[in-house]
Amino acid sequence: MSSLIKDEAIVLRKSPVGDYDVSITVYMRKQGKENIYLPKGQLLKSPYISSTEPFTWFKGVFIRKREKFFIKEIDRSKALGIEICKDLNRFITANYMLDTFNRYIIYPDERMFIFLKKSLYYLTGSCDMSIFRLNFLAKLVYLSGIYPELKQCVRCGENINRNNYQLFSISEGGVVCTKCSKQKRNISYQHIKYLQQLRIIRFKNLPKLRIKDAHYLEKILSDYLSKNA
Incomplete structure (x- = not known):
């Protein structure tokens, strides 16, 4: 038995x-x-053939038969890869986004679809790719419902500020104060402020954002995602 489904898809x-x-x-x-x-x-x-390349969005009718999907017709499509592949750094970033999304997101979530679609569209604009990657990762973590606690100590609940911040704990899911740990600091308090900002910043404001050591902060957040997803 088969059924027809109208939907949108990103390759x-x-x-x-x-x-x-x-x-x-x-x-x-x-x-x-x-x-x-x-x-x-x-x-x-x-x-x-032109509508099924990676980075492509398309809308159409699908056939679901015995839990398998086939394409019946494609009504509209947008091959974003044409613009993305014009710049090597943008292409590398886009591949990173799709690989990360494919690895961690398996459940249906319309918010995730909209987020991925917007990310690919805004990627074709002008922006620091290191900032864009970091923003993508932060939003992915947030929409997954596992964003770290950044305002209160995860051990004692004390409000965190610049004076009592000690470290960011990946395993415990957030910040730790000076009373609860004397462990060496892994990221600065300024990085904590960046993570707070990345959770809510709009795509159109990304070109204005400047983050020191964005690649290192991306590594920390990537480790956090892999251990908490």
Whole structure:
């Protein structure tokens, strides 16, 4: 038994199957992450060849048959990869975003779909790629419901300020005060303020943001995601 579903999708991965066919991994607005099989999808005459590349958004009708998805028709599509691939750093950042999203997000969540779509659209604009990557990671953690506690000590509940901040604990999920730990500080209090800001900053304001050691802060947040997701 099969059913027809209207939905939107963003292509995360594309893999050849044999000499002619293709399998794509997509994140759909309503259905979440799915694998779609495209018979003869490698052939140039395939009607879907330009709409199934990574970084592409498309809207159409899907067939669900025995828990498997197939494309019946594509109404509209936007190949964002054309603009993304014009700049190497932007291309590397886009690949990082899709790989990270594909690794950690498996459940249906319309907020996640909108977030990924906006991220790819804004990526085609002008912005520091290190800041963009960090913002993407922070928003992904926040929307996953596991954003670290940054205002109160995770051990005693004391409000944290510049004077009593001691360290950021990945395993405990937030900041620790000077009374609860004498361990060496891993990131500065200014970095904690950056993390607070990244949770709420809008995409259009990213070009104004300046963060020292953004790559190091990204590593800390990436470790936090891998241990708490």
